Amino acid sequence: MIRRFRTWLGTWRGRIEFTDGRSGIMQFKLSSIFSGEAIQVETSFISSEDGRPLNRGWGYLSLDASGQVVNNMYSSELGFAVLKESPDDPGVLSVSGGLSGNEILDVAMSVVGDEFTVSSHRREGYSGHDDRPRTYAVMKRIGLTMPENP
Amino acid sequence: MNATVSDYLGWVGVWTGIGETQAGQPTLIRSTFEFAMDGNGLEMHFEAWDPDVNVLFHGVHSVLARAPSGMLRALGFSTIHGPLILELMPDDAGVMALSGDSQTGNRISVTFVEEAPDQLLFTAFWRTPDQPFSSEATPRMTCTLKRGSPWKPGPPANPRDSASA
Numbered sequence: 001m002i003r004r005f006r007t008w009l010g011t012w013r014g015r016i017e018f019t020d021g022r023s024g025i026m027q028f029k030l031s032s033i034f035s036g037e038a039i040q041v042e043t044s045f046i047s048s049e050d051g052r053p054l055n056r057g058w059g060y061l062s063l064d065a066s067g068q069v070v071n072n073m074y075s076s077e078l079g080f081a082v083l084k085e086s087p088d089d090p091g092v093l094s095v096s097g098g099l100s101g102n103e104i105l106d107v108a109m110s111v112v113g114d115e116f117t118v119s120s121h122r123r124e125g126y127s128g129h130d131d132r133p134r135t136y137a138v139m140k141r142i143g144l145t146m147p148e149n150p
Numbered sequence: 151m152n153a154t155v156s157d158y159l160g161w162v163g164v165w166t167g168i169g170e171t172q173a174g175q176p177t178l179i180r181s182t183f184e185f186a187m188d189g190n191g192l193e194m195h196f197e198a199w200d201p202d203v204n205v206l207f208h209g210v211h212s213v214l215a216r217a218p219s220g221m222l223r224a225l226g227f228s229t230i231h232g233p234l235i236l237e238l239m240p241d242d243a244g245v246m247a248l249s250g251d252s253q254t255g256n257r258i259s260v261t262f263v264e265e266a267p268d269q270l271l272f273t274a275f276w277r278t279p280d281q282p283f284s285s286e287a288t289p290r291m292t293c294t295l296k297r298g299s300p301w302k303p304g305p306p307a308n309p310r311d312s313a314s315a
Contacts, residue, residue, distance in 0.1 A: 033209075033211050033227065034206070034209045034211070034227075034229050037209075037227070037229055038211075038227040038233075040211060040227070042186075042187075044187075053188060056187040056188065056190055056191070058186070058187065058191065058213045058215065058225060059225070060211075060225070060226070060227040060233055062227055062232055062233055064232070064253065065254075070232070070233050070253065071233075072225055072226075072227070072233035072234065072235055073225070074191075074213065074215050074223075074225045076187070076190060076215070076216075077218070078218075079217040079218045079219070080217055080223050080225060080235050082233065082235065082253070100217075100218075100219070
């Protein structure tokens, strides 16, 4: 787990565009727990206008028996969910899973250099097609860069 | 009435004790409760070590938070069970009873009971999907946890005491 996402650890912050047109500041803090058995992810979203908290989140990235990433997560807006890895390009972590109310949440994350990109899409579960917009955030690392090969 | 995160305000801190694992081994337990997400959640950390503190028998990191439905759930990661989402079961004040299934189908039950000021009784058990439930026969991990506090120097020893010893 930790080998694959070691360079993702740390605190990241940047601007997010929400699906309803609002924008805000998003922060991700990723930390290793139990010697790299899992990664804890704390998220916060605040209004860029008045600094008001918009949403708080918490999650864990870990591996299932087949080596696929499982992301059990909480969001104060969406509730609890278990997202599972879905195929994507190398270097991109895509996870997807059901929310209450028959909705599906898709999240794609990647780190390139000092940029952490997160995009999410909440869609209706029965329909194969749903053109609701995605949220999109690009964050920069706060603090030191993790070396690729220490 | 639904429980709230602030019902557990008094538990914030470090708790330790010596108990027994579900497999019957003696174990040293350290558990912490901290407010998280600006007070919207309760971060809970649990470690059960062998008495020499070399082997971590079981570690759980979790956060108790409110679902949009109003129910409290604990989202966590366990070194034995992997990712978890446990439900807070209705119970008396001073009790946190969490229950749910792991991703592999293990049934898990965890309970903290405030027995006395600065004392919690911790009980937990889990069983695989093929094991029948028997409340009497199912072995449990149990431990009385006491609140830990930083060491403070006591009053200086009386020189006459040491002279007479």
